Amino acid sequence: MTVTDALIDDYLDRLARAAAxxxxxxxxxxxxxxxxxIEVALAEGPDRDEAAVRTLLDRLGDPEDIAREAGAPAPALGGPPARRSVPAFELVTVLLLLLGGIxxxxxxxxxxxxxxxxxxxxSVRxxxxxxxxxxxGLAVAAWWLFFASGSSTTCDPTGVCETSGTSVEVSGxxxxxxxxGSLAVCAHLIRRARA
Structure with missing residues (x-):
């Protein structure tokens, strides 16, 4: 099974569950x-790669919306919405992007x-x-904070002093x-992994 087949099957499984x-x-x-x-659209298009399939599925919309439009009852309002968990592979990936450099x-x-x-x-994006x-990830910020952000002052024998390096405000x-930025990107990736 290819990646594109898996994406399509996952989408159709979500549709079947939503239309239960x-x-x-x-x-x-x-x-x-x-x-x-889906098959007709992919056959008419120039590509059948992962990006083309993701774009097509995004254009189709959420399977839950399609099921509702077809007459499926909305989920019960009594309880909290079901949260999708992030698969372990994707969670490890995000953690390595954020903290792996440290x-x-x-x-x-x-x-x-x-x-x-x-x-x-x-997606590729x-x-x-x-x-x-x-x-x-956070390794660059930590490195900058501890090693590269210091400023130093040197004075010559005449009493003229010069400060070099980055100020505390700029470093901060x-x-x-x-x-x-790192936290925002990781939050975005986690949100997309749940979808």
């Missing part, structure tokens, strides 16, 4: 209609990037975000942007 309140024949008919629509300098983050690109759960937004801003 429909009569069996209507649920089977709805699933067959959507499967046929635990295993450089290598930990690189392993996280390799796992990110190996996963079928994220998500993978580029995870790779390019603050490479190294760089560290803050690095931490917030």
């Amino acid at each position: 309140g429909l009569p069996g024949s209507r649920r089977a008919e709805l699933t067959a209609e959507i499967r046929e629509h 635990v295993l300098p450089v290598l930990g983050w690189v392993v996280g990037v390799v796992l990110l690109w190996a996963s079928a759960r994220w 998500d993978k580029l975000l995870g790779t390019l937004v603050f490479p190294g 801003a760089i560290v803050l942007v690095g931490v917030v």
